Amino acid sequence: MTDTQSHAGATTKHTTRHTVVVPASIDMVSVLGPGDEHLALIERSFSADVHVRGNQITLQGEPGEIALVERLLDELVTLIRTGQGVSTETVERVIAMLRAETTERPADVLSLNILSNRGRTIRPKTLNQKRYVDSIDKHTITFGIGPAGTGKTYLAMAKAVQALQSKNVNRIILTRPAVEAGERLGFLPGTLSEKIDPYLRPLYDALHDMLDPETIPKLLAAGTIEVAPLAYMRGRTLNDAFIILDEAQNTSPEQMKMFLTRLGFGSKIVVTGDVTQIDLPGGVKSGLRVVEDILDGVEDVVFNRLNSHDVVRHRLVGRIVAAYDEFDARAEAHQARQPGSRDGRRP
Numbered sequence: 001m002t003d004t005q006s007h008a009g010a011t012t013k014h015t016t017r018h019t020v021v022v023p024a025s026i027d028m029v030s031v032l033g034p035g036d037e038h039l040a041l042i043e044r045s046f047s048a049d050v051h052v053r054g055n056q057i058t059l060q061g062e063p064g065e066i067a068l069v070e071r072l073l074d075e076l077v078t079l080i081r082t083g084q085g086v087s088t089e090t091v092e093r094v095i096a097m098l099r100a101e102t103t104e105r106p107a108d109v110l111s112l113n114i115l116s117n118r119g120r121t122i123r124p125k126t127l128n129q130k131r132y133v134d135s136i137d138k139h140t141i142t143f144g145i146g147p148a149g150t151g152k153t154y155l156a157m158a159k160a161v162q163a164l165q166s167k168n169v170n171r172i173i174l175t176r177p178a179v180e181a182g183e184r185l186g187f188l189p190g191t192l193s194e195k196i197d198p199y200l201r202p203l204y205d206a207l208h209d210m211l212d213p214e215t216i217p218k219l220l221a222a223g224t225i226e227v228a229p230l231a232y233m234r235g236r237t238l239n240d241a242f243i244i245l246d247e248a249q250n251t252s253p254e255q256m257k258m259f260l261t262r263l264g265f266g267s268k269i270v271v272t273g274d275v276t277q278i279d280l281p282g283g284v285k286s287g288l289r290v291v292e293d294i295l296d297g298v299e300d301v302v303f304n305r306l307n308s309h310d311v312v313r314h315r316l317v318g319r320i321v322a323a324y325d326e327f328d329a330r331a332e333a334h335q336a337r338q339p340g341s342r343d344g345r346r347p
Helices: 028-032 034-045 063-081 088-099 106-110 127-138 152-165 192-210 216-222 253-260 287-295 315-337
Strands: 002-008 011-021 048-053 056-061 115-117 120-122 141-145 171-176 225-229 241-245 268-273 301-305
Touching (some): 034 048, 048 063, 056 063, 141 152, 141 287, 253 268
Antiparallel strands (some): 002 011
């Protein structure tokens, strides 16, 4: 490696030139991407010139940027060695983690397998997701709070299925409050069970991703997996179970207390929700909004927050969530400046 200096007036710019040799056992197409997609992304993401000849990649630019590109290439090689494919999305996520200067290695985050079924592996895709999954392992009650698409429910269900398969629990209980988002239960057609089903359908859909479809009816019939509205939890003590409360922002404080006190011996609880998507009628407080203040400092209870950077659906979803967050922040700031507001000043 050689260092050079270039002078422009009074400004001195330090640049570094370094050549990285990719091991011969690594397919360069996996590193550079089909049609050099990954290479183009690297060049757009860093202030560095990148030149490739065979398995040698020559980097030139500011030392800090070159060091990050070197780390990126090392992480990609490590991921490829685990046998998993590296996509453009993977490269973007590794870059984001390196820019965030986290202590965890991106390759460790992205190679943590939770569950495999029919050739598909479920694993965290962001640092916050890995911390969330680790919290589920370490704590009895875990809260996952964040916008749609951050994987909070999906990862919790994967951990539940993993716990069932490893016999750490005897059953899985999945529950949601049946609160309308623009619809009224009474106006929906069908029996009570058919009316409730739309609220629980996302949980069934996730189960079908994680288990062989032919086994699910048997597990449901045997009570090994139970999918039910939150009201069905009242008066029960749930032992040796992995219990997930989804859409928890639509619980009242009383319902949240009722649910959390169902915890029995040998059980684990995960509560997921998005405090920006509350469908409760006016005047009703969200149990998810107040529970952190109530349980702050209680041992073996942990709160994890995910954000737009953790959205793992179509990349446009993350941009939409971020745009809404920015809009809401501007609206709150504007309201705070209005005369007569709590934080504003009268003229």
